[in-house]
Amino acid sequence: MRRGHLSWVAVLLFAITNLPSRGLAQQAPEARSAERRIQLVKLWGTVRFRHPQALSKPAEWDAAFLAALPKVEAAKDAQSYAAAVQGMLAALGDPATLVEPETPPATSIPPPTLRALKSWEKDVLVLDLRNLLGPEAQSAWAELEQSVDADAAKARAVVLDLRMRGLTRYGLPWVLPALLPHFIEGELSVPGMREVAHMGLKPQDGEQSVHDTHFLVSASSLITGTPGKKPALLVFLVDPSTALDLSVLALQAQGKALLVTEGPLDDSSINLQIPLPLGEGYRALMSSNEPVLPLSADLARPVRVRMDGPDEGMRQALALATRPPKRGSLPARTPRPLATWRPEPAYPEALYPSRELRILAGAKLWTAVDSFFAYPDLMDRPWESRLPELLEKMEKTRNATEYVLALAEAGTWLRDGHVHVRGHPELQRFFGVSAPVWVTDIDGKAVVLDVFVPESMPGLAVGDIIEKVNGEPIDERARKFAPYTSASTPDFHRHVTLRRALAGPDGSEARLTVRDAKGVKEVKVTYRQGLGFPPSSRKEAFQLLDGNIGLVDFALLEAWQVPALFEKLKDTRGIVFDLRNYPRGSLWALAPYLDVKGSRPFALGESPFVGGLHSGWLKNTSHASPNAPFKYQGRTVTLIDTRTMSQAEHTGLMLEATADTVFVGSPTAGANGDITHAVLPGGVRFSFTGANIRHGDGRQLQRKGLEPHVKLRPTLAGLRAGRDELLERALQILKEKPAQPTSTRRE
Template sequence: MAYGNTAKQTARGTTGWQRYEVTLPLSPDATELFFGGILEGKGTAWLDDLQLTIDGKPLDQAPPKAIKTYPAEQDTTFQRGSGVVFPAQLSAQQIENVGVLGRVWGFVKYHHPAVAAGNFNMDAELFRVLPAVLAAPNENKRSQLLSAWVAKFGPVPSCRKCTDWPTDKVRQQPELAWLNDEKQLGEALRNQLKYLRQNRNQAEHYYVGTTPNAGNPIFRHELPYNATTAGTTPDAGLRLLALYRYWNMFAYFFPYRYAIGEDWQPVLPEFIPKLTNATTAEEYSVVLLALIARINDTHATIYQDKVLDQYRGLLYAPVQVRFVEGQAVVTDYYNQELGLATGLRKGDVVVEVAGVPVSELVRKWQPLAPASNEPTKLRNIARLLLRGNTAQLPLLVRRDGQTLPIIITRVGPDKINIMLDFGTPDKTASPLRLLPGNIGYLALGTLTNDKLPEIMLAAAGTKGLVIDIRNYPADHVAIGLAGHLVKKPIPYVRFSQPDITNPGAFPYFKYPQYIKKGAGELYLGKVVILVNEITQSEAEFTAMALRATPNATILGSTTAGADGNVSEIVLPGNIPTMITGLGVYYPDGRETQRIGIVPDIEVKPTIQGIKEGRDELLERAIEVIKNSE
């Protein structure tokens, strides 16, 4: 609902007592408040005298808030498990039965007015009907069962407002061709669902809403089902629910469904036996990760999962590896002392890891490294290559034409600076520095809006400005920074957002968004923006805004291809993931998802350049500025 922190007022090193405040709007839909502290690196933090106020009044003096309750919340029968038992081997008929149920369940969940009103717990309703549908001997019996089940939700009043978006106003229409499949649905069920589609919910929805201002979906009232025995996986019914939940959220609320590269419909039956047979925690998490990877969205992965951390490895090599010229190359050290102690040098090509060729490891991790495009998938795989659970790791590396066996020691994450993976090794560094030739260098990984006016004032006299977005911006500086580079308003982006009253449709915002001249002096020099596969999400949005300014050039390689606000999803077993929830396009409608921000000048690092310690993108940017005179 809302989030805030003290990132702009951090305590570093030895610091005396200071007062810190976070202020947030209190949404009428909010039901919980979480607070805590984040400690980066080593040390100890003391917190005292915590105060919580509502509109300036202490919490115990604030008026109590009336919390609306829903019938769906009172249906708690299945909170600790589905109770559904699956056979060891599903037949083709059973897979088809369960696949049709998954589509119908999701359709009813997001279209039926009574469900939208919070009158039904859709998880519980699924578990009540699932055993009978699973046992249905044929299509006719299945359709009869589902038709009676849909009728259970009550009559649907006629809807005069239920119209579809004109083609020129919408980027993506619902994908509902399956409603015409008479063989799978039967005539009565098919007519029920078509009538429901024509008279779908037009009010607020119990299970899904949209964020204020941005408009990406918020998934609500989705139980995490984490009250299971420690070390076990959710039961088979809950594992199937995970598939239904994710598959339907994607089908109705992912803005780039058309761009994933395959038909989403067959993915549902494909993963039914995979998930029902995933009886261990590791198998369950790995299968879910493979499902999530199929949508080809860099935002979409599983976050903070201890089972997957163990699967990938709890120990790290103290060296950074990236794919350069198609090979796994040591590019830097996470820890200078430990990195040098491995015997690996920058520019070494890793050929084998524990006797396994790197090419084989890439094939292993391909289905389990969610990403929008190939460079970003390789970025993610490179971070996995040297992870493991044993301290000693034998490698075969190629250096100066020779192949060398080397044994390195892996360490825990507390011994290394993993921020190197995100392009910001030192958060305390100044955002601006002066390069030879009176050229400014601006790193967005440490630039905040409160520092922007003085930074741009300091950069005003430079011949040109290199803006490095091979990192994740420390703040939303896109509009403020671009405002220093334009004389008049310029369109830079167009959005599409979900229509909750027409699930699956993503209409365009009415008009493109504009960059307007901000406060402070106009920067007149040449601007070169550096990007690569680390440039993701907020960084890509920033690159889009800067690209629209008249004197800017994008230099580097294709970015991560995951622009747009994210929407969080929780799956049974309390497994967190997310999807890109907002469509982001150039003003003329060109794509950014999967494609990324394509540079005007393509420059990639080389193995030779890495061996020599050069930043070849920065070198070329300086050359472009010098030649622009």
Template sequence: MSKHLLFLFLLLTFQGIAKPQQISETEKLASTAKIWGFLKYYHPQVADGKFDWDNQLLEILPKVKSADSKEALSEIYLNWIAGLGEVPPCKKCDKNSDETYFDKNFDLSWFNNPDTFTSQLSDKLKFIEQNRFQGKQHYVYAPYKQVGNIALKNEPEYKNLDWSNPDMRLLIAFKYWNYVEYFFPYKYQTDQPWDTVLLETIAKLETARSEQDFHDALLQMIVKIDDAHGGFTASQNNYYYPNMKTQFIDEQLVVRGFYNDSLAQQSPIKRGDVILAVDDVTVENMIQNHMDFVWGSNPASKFRNLGYEIIRSTEPSTKKITFQRDGEVMNVDVQNYVVSDILPKQPDKWKVLNGNLGYVDMGKLTHDDVAEMMEELLNTKAIIFDIRNYPKGTLYLIASYLVPEKRDFFKVIQPDLDYPGRFKWREGMQCGNPKNNEYYAGKIILLVNEITQSHAEFTTMALQTSNNVITVGSQTAGADGNVSTLELGGGIKTTISGIGIFYPDSTETQRKGVKVDVEVRPTIQGLRDGRDEVLEKALELAKS
């Protein structure tokens, strides 16, 4: 090789090595979100509340946007960290290794991404992790330590949030993303990796042209946690509903009943009618265009929530309902109501059915009713506990009549505030009563469906420890664990499952729902005939 060619080769090679590594705008902002959140909960000076941390983000964002390479960006972050003060050695941090952790959610591997950070910055972040804050966190806390949910504190309200400021939009989104990153027990179960959700959300926020666009971007991010507890609100709306209860059956929205039967007699709509459109917007269109905005842990809970959204309104107006019955399409205008205003007198909380079979509506039974209920049903052949509703905290007392010894029915994971992102196993409580010599000895049958959510699923798990028990119905909502409410600022609120609930054998309930022994789903024809096919199957099993 000639000297000239050798010189040219070496020059090109040197230029290739020395050329600063480019990084996209979205990747720069995503790395900022991660570092900002990490320092918020890990850096001793930041986690102790020494800085206005929201303002720190707003000040660093312009610098980040101006960085033209990985090297320049890492230098900005290193200077930022240097200005936060000393990170003293942490002797207590080594003791965390003695904990039994559930670590499916924990991942700080992004420290070492060579496409985003220099090795110097990666080493600095690792050093902060190894010498992380140990003390009373300034921005999060556990209101009830025996439960374990983590709540926000010391977060600005931003009553007059300027949504048109792109940096403020990012601030709200980063705040939520990092809460999920470090304190959501079911992050590992999401369909889409949480890292890619961040990238998608940043792109949507950058192009938001209205407050609704901003809210839609946040809602779509929240939906991606795949949690039926993951509600979202940006205003204090009251909701109004037609006098009908609906249910999706094979992606058809069907009338399954009414809140008030007297009002129903004045309407041409009947049980089993298939709703085709509401105010001329087809149900098919709603499914196609709105599923990305509907939260839920599984298809059962998503379709349940979509059914609510389709028929409700934010004002007491009328709605045009287009429905089909026996091939005939009809239209009717129906009045909307606040549901609590039209509910009739509550029916029996429990009763004895033909064949000496007990039936209990768990959505109506109160703690004060349990003793009387069990006395009346003690000698029945079977008791059917209907949990297709939201129970009123009666599970432990009922279990004391059904379970002749103390039995485990769940265990739990909760966030470790001394090591954010990691979760500690904790044994759950037991149910049952070994001192009860006259416990119920008949069959126990539990009825569940997609309405069975959260405390209802927890109640089901407890009663499933009974002898001779069978669970009948369909997949439940799959949202178990006490709810945490997050106020992100600007009136934007969301909820999230705060702790992780598992069966004693570590079987997951989140997204999957509770264990169902006999699967039964209602049919459109069954609704038209006025039948409760799930209850019918329970009665059949009780008599067999």
């Protein structure tokens, strides 16, 4: 056995080692190129929603990605790869967002020659603060602190040397906050930092939404100077390795300080940078915030070549301290303008986008979901693991139809009933126009629940079984749409795929093979775009039924009708709420009348929050208002099924918490929360749930739906007999239970 096993290993090793070397040589670059592409997408997406200026440059940021992608994929070595990524970041116009080695190369720059910690040039005090880096820093600082107020009173100006080249990058960040009060007269207001803040994903075409984008600005701080006379001017001598303080910018804006720099100066001296891995020994640093006041030098010098040679930077700093510029000769230091939010490019002309634009579409979809989808914890797989598959799908599509269907298929990975992919003509051709009919699954058959426009489907009746469309079995047609249909529950998925199986091209006709109680018949259906679905077959939003029971149809009920509803039904034995539809926003008006249990929340919510430095979840609760003339005292029963979705489910949460309603029917669609959408190349609009909603006690709603207390589905016999079996059961429940007192309690 052992020899046989070893012989097979030997054969396998021989086969591997004798494979053509060209194949293995090609595989490694392909894998490396794919990994680089993934890193580029992640970086692009992070910067898109977290950099303070990216929201104003969506078109430029897209163009930067499209230009960088082929260079990144073709890069022959790590240095070329890093250079290609740096080229993309350059589009931001922010030198503080850059690519650098993960391990900075060892520097051979000799340390500079330092002056004494404190010296005088006539009446100019010179502080070489770099002396505080040494082992005697604590005692040196204590000595300086004791004499600095007296020195400040004598000095006409002060030069503060904070150049760190050849020493410690960003060294001494504590020294300016500790030292500057000794040079400030009175109070100095110091404007803070600001970062972008996305409260959910603001719809990328500019549509109004509860989701929006803001800037968070830290409050200005106040520095109070020590008593005594102060110098008229401070001159700060810095370089790219200096850690600056916001107070320097405030003094500069008031004309009380000048900034002399050796080498380029950017926000990295003052802001916070987020490291983002790129692999292959490199990382990107991204500016996560920016100072409210601009950072710029009053005098910029080139980098000092010899650290032991003449100190030209100090000479010029002293010259400015001795002979400062006239007031008004320097540019005004007004706050930086806020970046302006701009809508996302839709590229509507690119119905079949180029390869690079398709990869960008994948990047946009993945990033939007990664940042703003409300239910990441319910995904079947970690979303990050989907990125390679998504990019591969985008790359391999061969035409416009395959492109949009690949996007639709990616949407099914969310298992979210709010996912819709719209806006592209190939989507319209593939999915067609819905027939004006509701169908449900009864024992695996597509059974008609309601016909909205009978003249478009003459001869079709409630209770009919639709077996074929143009001779094709309806289940086969449903399977065609199943891979591209997102739904939160299996029942809702079946519901949607049956509807799509009955759809057809706008303006066309189809022949349905239908079975009724008498046998098989043919029904012709006419498809017309915008035909619309009447909200209900009933005529009134609320009515009084026999047995002193009210009936409310949420499909018809408007908020303004609620007072009249309760005036009519306030003394009823109970109310049946029909929630097998989409409401018209009446829940907030209803809740105060029904809230007999107090002000506990009926729903808990969370929305994704993405900012430069801070990201997380914004929590909220839904409560019933206490303001109502009276509280309804009767019992309630609510009818539900898979048509109960989103706002309808939120209404159900309200009825559950305020009135302990009894749910009768089948589980609802399991998709609740405000919808948001991303815009993708080809004019595609990709919608998904942007807010996480749970029961008031914290139980999960998404992917489960509202669960009925009394499980009941329509039967074929009942539908054909014209019965509403759910309504019948609700009326029976209300009649069986003891009646509540009919008088209303005044608050």
